[in-house]
Amino acid sequence: xxxxxxxxxxxxxxxxxxxxxxxxxxxxxxxxxxxxxxxxxxxxxxxxxxxxxxxxxxxxxxxxxxxxxxxxxxxxxxxxxxxxxxxxxxxxxxxxxxxxxxxxxxxxxxxxxxxxxxxxxxxxxxxxxxxxxxxxxxxxxxxxxxxxxxxxxxxxxxxxxxxxxxxxxxxxxxxxxxxxxxxxxxxxxxxxxxxxxxxxx
Amino acid sequence: xxxxxxxxxxxxxxxxxxxxxxxxxxxxxxxxxxxxxxxxxxxxxxxxxxxxxxxxxxxxxxxxxxxxxxxxxxxxxxxxxxxxxxxxxxxxxxxxxxxxxxxxxxxxxxxxxxxxxxxxxxxxxxxxxxxxxxxxxxxxxxxxxxxxxxxxxxxxxxxxxxxxxxxxxxxxxxxxxxxxxxxxxxxxxxxxxxxxxxxxx
Numbered sequence: 001x002x003x004x005x006x007x008x009x010x011x012x013x014x015x016x017x018x019x020x021x022x023x024x025x026x027x028x029x030x031x032x033x034x035x036x037x038x039x040x041x042x043x044x045x046x047x048x049x050x051x052x053x054x055x056x057x058x059x060x061x062x063x064x065x066x067x068x069x070x071x072x073x074x075x076x077x078x079x080x081x082x083x084x085x086x087x088x089x090x091x092x093x094x095x096x097x098x099x100x101x102x103x104x105x106x107x108x109x110x111x112x113x114x115x116x117x118x119x120x121x122x123x124x125x126x127x128x129x130x131x132x133x134x135x136x137x138x139x140x141x142x143x144x145x146x147x148x149x150x151x152x153x154x155x156x157x158x159x160x161x162x163x164x165x166x167x168x169x170x171x172x173x174x175x176x177x178x179x180x181x182x183x184x185x186x187x188x189x190x191x192x193x194x195x196x197x198x199x200x201x
Numbered sequence: 202x203x204x205x206x207x208x209x210x211x212x213x214x215x216x217x218x219x220x221x222x223x224x225x226x227x228x229x230x231x232x233x234x235x236x237x238x239x240x241x242x243x244x245x246x247x248x249x250x251x252x253x254x255x256x257x258x259x260x261x262x263x264x265x266x267x268x269x270x271x272x273x274x275x276x277x278x279x280x281x282x283x284x285x286x287x288x289x290x291x292x293x294x295x296x297x298x299x300x301x302x303x304x305x306x307x308x309x310x311x312x313x314x315x316x317x318x319x320x321x322x323x324x325x326x327x328x329x330x331x332x333x334x335x336x337x338x339x340x341x342x343x344x345x346x347x348x349x350x351x352x353x354x355x356x357x358x359x360x361x362x363x364x365x366x367x368x369x370x371x372x373x374x375x376x377x378x379x380x381x382x383x384x385x386x387x388x389x390x391x392x393x394x395x396x397x398x399x400x401x402x
Contacts, residue, residue: 002273004266006254010247016240018232030292031219033264037252039217044248046211047241050233053207063234065205091231
């Protein structure tokens with residue numbers, strides 16, 4: 001039996017999302033068929049507006065509302081703009097913010113160096129990071145890339161790029177499990193890693 | 202830190218789907234932020250077209266393309282229109298079809314009797330079923346409701362409604378685990394249940 005095209009299309013579109021296999025995709029599709037029409041249409045609208053309604057902060061490259069030049073964190077005068085926490089992804093900013101233990105600002109690289117995937121320094125927001133440090137306001141750079149091969153390589157590379165600046169370079173204390181993903185770390189592990197950060201020399 | 206509204210909206214829209222919690226919803230959302238724009242837009246379009254592009258078969262109430270009066274199974278002269286398999290949901294039709302062992306046609310009730318949820322006979326496609334059986338072409342009705350409280354209650358109710366017709370009433374052989382859901386049964390279990398169906402007396 002072949003499914004009607006609109007159902008097949010939706011199952012395929014769901015299947016392209018990470019962690020959603022064909023079985024889950026068909027469950028979701030048939031759920032939406034029975035659910036009130038606005039459940040599917042609200043989701044469709046939210047998807048349509050995802051990219052048109054968001055923009056990158058022109059300072060830290062975190063996600064922010066479209067039309068804003070700076071995100072809420074960069075625009076916040078109460079935060080310490082002398083401390084810069086370097087993360088790979090916007091979700092990592094969320095994870096750091098959830099700890100409630102960080103008062104500095106961020107810089108989002110949008111990835112990590114990965115020769116295998118062909119991701120080099122020019123693919124990340126590294127030039128923009130150097131420019132921020134050149135500005136002179138930054139006293140400390142906390143390297144908070146993921147505790148993985150790529151994250152470590154990125155941290156090493158950044159240390160090299162930043163060593164000629166009069167800025168302290170630290171990294172999150174180990175305690176994060178190797179091969180893990182920063183956004184999955186629980187708050188206490190992250191808090192301890194933040195408190196125990198060590199000079200990178 | 203508060204997330205930009207378009208991101209918050211999409212996380213909430215995903216969270217309303219069954220089996221998707223806030224953590225998975227935010228993973229999917231941030232994945233879509235990075236993915237090529239067409240991944241999100243294709244999904245949005247498929248969602249928009251889900252209800253407008255589908256209709257119910259006016260014979261068996263399975264899902265079919267909009268504009269069609271009958272589904273592919275009902276329109277197929279090679280199937281045995283004298284055998285009617287009664288299921289709760291369109292996904293159950295799929296599960297039966299996957300076995301490759303059924304040559305009759307279907308009738309989709311769109312639910313099961315449930316006094317607790319306030320679902321009575323008039324909420325299901327039962328009147329339409331009686332009308333089909335009255336037509337005289339049907340020799341056998343296979344009750345293939347889920348092996349649950351509601352599914353069993355529905356089967357008992359249907360047996361009562363159909364007993365005055367000269368039609369054999371059978372049900373899928375037990376072997377299906379109680380409290381389970383028909384669409385999750387593996388093909389062999391379903392095949393055996395189909396082959397071992399017993400007269401309901």
